[in-house]
Amino acid sequence: xxxxxxxxxxxxxxxxxxxxxxxxxxxLFVHAARLGASVAVVDDxxxxxxxxxxxxxxxxxxxxVVARSAAPISSIGLAGVCLDxxxxxxxxxRGSLLEAAERYGATEQLVDGLxxxxxxVGAPWLGFHAPGLVAGTLLAAGGQWMGxxxxxxLGWGPTPxxxxxxxxxxxxxxxxxxxxxxxxxxxxxxxxxxxxHVPLPSWAAAxxxxxxxxxxxxxAVGLFGAAGSxxxxxxxxxxxxxxxxxxxxxxxxxxxxxxxxxxxxxxAPPTGVGDLADRVPAAGDxxxxxxxxxxxxxxxxxxxxYIGGTVDxxxxxxxxxxxxTSNLHGIADDAELDARPAxxxxxxxxxxxxxxxxxEAGVAPGDPLLAVGYSAxxxxxxxxxxxxxxxxVGAVNLGGPVASAPTRExxxxxxIEHEEDLVPxxxxxxxxxxxxxxxxxxxxxxxxxxxAVFPAHELERYRQTAELVDASEEERLASFGSLIGxxxxxxxxxxxxxxxxxxxxxxxxxx
Amino acid sequence: MDxxxxxxxxxxxxxxxxxxxxxxxxxxxxxxxxxxxxxxxxLVPPPPGAWRSMASEGYAGWLDxxxxxxxxxxxxxxxxxxxxxxxxxxxxxxxxxxxxxxxAAGGSGATGGSGAAGGSGAxxxxxxxxxxx
Numbered sequence: 001x002x003x004x005x006x007x008x009x010x011x012x013x014x015x016x017x018x019x020x021x022x023x024x025x026x027x028l029f030v031h032a033a034r035l036g037a038s039v040a041v042v043d044d045x046x047x048x049x050x051x052x053x054x055x056x057x058x059x060x061x062x063x064x065v066v067a068r069s070a071a072p073i074s075s076i077g078l079a080g081v082c083l084d085x086x087x088x089x090x091x092x093x094r095g096s097l098l099e100a101a102e103r104y105g106a107t108e109q110l111v112d113g114l115x116x117x118x119x120x121v122g123a124p125w126l127g128f129h130a131p132g133l134v135a136g137t138l139l140a141a142g143g144q145w146m147g148x149x150x151x152x153x154l155g156w157g158p159t160p161x162x163x164x165x166x167x168x169x170x171x172x173x174x175x176x177x178x179x180x181x182x183x184x185x186x187x188x189x190x191x192x193x194x195x196x197h198v199p200l201p202s203w204a205a206a207x208x209x210x211x212x213x214x215x216x217x218x219x220a221v222g223l224f225g226a227a228g229s230x231x232x233x234x235x236x237x238x239x240x241x242x243x244x245x246x247x248x249x250x251x252x253x254x255x256x257x258x259x260x261x262x263x264x265x266x267x268a269p270p271t272g273v274g275d276l277a278d279r280v281p282a283a284g285d286x287x288x289x290x291x292x293x294x295x296x297x298x299x300x301x302x303x304x305x306y307i308g309g310t311v312d313x314x315x316x317x318x319x320x321x322x323x324x325t326s327n328l329h330g331i332a333d334d335a336e337l338d339a340r341p342a343x344x345x346x347x348x349x350x351x352x353x354x355x356x357x358x359x360e361a362g363v364a365p366g367d368p369l370l371a372v373g374y375s376a377x378x379x380x381x382x383x384x385x386x387x388x389x390x391x392x393v394g395a396v397n398l399g400g401p402v403a404s405a406p407t408r409e410x411x412x413x414x415x416i417e418h419e420e421d422l423v424p425x426x427x428x429x430x431x432x433x434x435x436x437x438x439x440x441x442x443x444x445x446x447x448x449x450x451x452a453v454f455p456a457h458e459l460e461r462y463r464q465t466a467e468l469v470d471a472s473e474e475e476r477l478a479s480f481g482s483l484i485g486x487x488x489x490x491x492x493x494x495x496x497x498x499x500x501x502x503x504x505x506x507x508x509x510x511x
Numbered sequence: 512m513d514x515x516x517x518x519x520x521x522x523x524x525x526x527x528x529x530x531x532x533x534x535x536x537x538x539x540x541x542x543x544x545x546x547x548x549x550x551x552x553x554l555v556p557p558p559p560g561a562w563r564s565m566a567s568e569g570y571a572g573w574l575d576x577x578x579x580x581x582x583x584x585x586x587x588x589x590x591x592x593x594x595x596x597x598x599x600x601x602x603x604x605x606x607x608x609x610x611x612x613x614x615a616a617g618g619s620g621a622t623g624g625s626g627a628a629g630g631s632g633a634x635x636x637x638x639x640x641x642x643x644x
Contacts, residue, residue, distance in 0.1 A: 027559060027560065028559075030556070031559070034556045035556065037554075038554035045543065045546070045584070049543065049588075051539075052540055052591075055532075055536050056536055056595070059529055071590075071598070072540075072591040072592075072594040072595040072598060075587045075588070075591035076540070076591045078583075078587040078590075079584045079587035079588045080584075082580045082584035083580070083584045086577055086581045086584065089576060089577045089580060090554070090577055093570070093573055097570075100566075
């Protein structure tokens with residue numbers, strides 16, 4: 001990737017957003033900030049040198065000494081010239097760096113705009129002129145789904161689709177493919193409308209993006225839900241607190257962890273985004289999806305809520321609320337034109353589970369809260385951050401599709417998205433917001449084969465990126481670190497873990 | 512002797528007040544020099560590590576140039592400090608010489624005031640004997 005006239009190496013953080021159109025590796029912004037600070041310092045020195053020079057000139061020393069004292073005046077003048085030049089150099093370099101970042105940001109916007117334009121034109125054409133292709137694709141997908149179910153039932157090992165995905169996993173992590181998907185999801189509505197030969201006014205085409213596409217899809221399947229289908233149909237959730245894992249024995253006497261050995265619910269405060277990422281629950285059947293930590297005393301509680309990622313990737317709604325049904329509802333919640341209310345659909349199960357767990361844990365409306373989520377949990381964290389009734393002061397998204405999520409003024413949303421990760425791209429191109437800072441990073445080595453289908457989406461890789469965020473001196477990233485300190489106050493916290501379960505009626509026959 | 516006579520003849524010369532003022536300037540100059548010398552390296556970011564290209568190599572060159580300007584300023588301030596110290600020493604020596612000359616002249620019945628013997632008189636000054644101190 002070329003950033004600001006420079007090539008960002010794999011592993012570099014690329015920072016964008018936060019009210020700026022500039023996009024660049026974090027080091028570039030750090031340099032610009034340092035040079036800006038240098039200009040201010042040198043300006044002060046210049047002023048002091050001028051005062052000294054003028055003062056010596058005005059000193060009424062005797063003539064012979066004046067002749068000789070011209071030497072210090074001259075040297076101070078030379079120092080002033082050097083400082084003037086240094087100030088000009090620093091100022092020019094800073095401006096050049098920011099200009100380069102702005103140029104790169106503009107180029108990124110142009111490229112995104114061209115993708116959007118291509119899909120804006122291409123999606124209706126595809127839908128209108130090739131409805132058979134669209135229908136055929138849907139039928140093929142349905143057939144594939146049924147065939148895969150039969151394949152699994154017969155115990156024949158990986159289905160053809162799984163085998164294909166494994167064979168072409170490199171494509172799924174190709175940044176160009178990720179960009180293609182990011183643009184395509186914003187235009188699914190146009191293709192569907194054209195396929196149905198429904199004219200879509202231009203204002204609607206401009207308004208309908210990924211959330212509206214998800215909403216339309218869910219509204220459609222919701223109609224089948226009324227007929228008993230459990231595909232992508234939501235249901236009520238409940239949460240239960242579970243004991244945190246026991247602290248390992250054998251802590252040496254005097255070790256700071258001694259106190260926590262007896263109280264596994266007492267935790268040290270997170271010191272950075274890396275710590276936050278480390279505490280996000282890992283996905284697993286029966287494992288807690290939500291973790292809540294309380295800091296401060298009972299009279300001044302401050303909270304951190306961690307929400308894990310997708311556990312169940314199936315489309316048939318089951319008892320696991322961290323599933324694709326919840327994800328799609330989570331994205332559709334951001335739709336300005338939400339088609340779901342007509343079908344009586346609800347918010348995503350994971351989001352409702354998070355609210356329920358927070359209530360059970362004692363979070364009151366308006367309590368200061370930091371929301372942290374991975375993948376599907378990132379969607380929920382972004383939603384909590386945008387809720388005007390919540391006291392959320394900031395949110396961290398690790399690989400969730402939140403580009404289209406609304407933000408709330410003054411509530412920082414730090415979104416970490418890997419360049420090769422398809423999942424954040426499914427949120428579409430989104431919209432800029434001064435409150436959203438996006439950190440992207442390339443995490444895969446070109447040409448290397450990975451075992452996972454979506455290696456760039458793995459939580460462990462996001463944890464590594466989060467640690468790099470902590471190491472960055474970039475102003476916007478550093479200020480987020482300060483925010484964490486504000487929430488914890490530097491003291492120990494009390495932890496609770498929550499397992500959420502979706503209630504599925506046995507009559508539906510769903511899992 | 513011209514150094515001593517000329518001010519006396521023209522009525523111009525440095526006083527101990529001027530020396531005090533020069534010392535104050537020296538203190539301020541030392542403070543500025545110390546700050547510049549200690550701080551300037553931190554004002555120059557290290558060469559870029561995360562991004563490398565022709566442009567970043569040029570940028571690294573400009574950072575070197577920035578460092579040279581700042582270090583040049585530190586050197587010039589060091590020179591100024593040394594030169595001002597020398598100028599003050601010369602002025603003090605001259606005041607001392609002129610005070611002795613004035614005292615000698617007074618001892619032989621000549622007028623001209625006590626000059627620097629009074630602690631603040633102008634070097635060769637005509638009206639500042641026993642002055643402000």
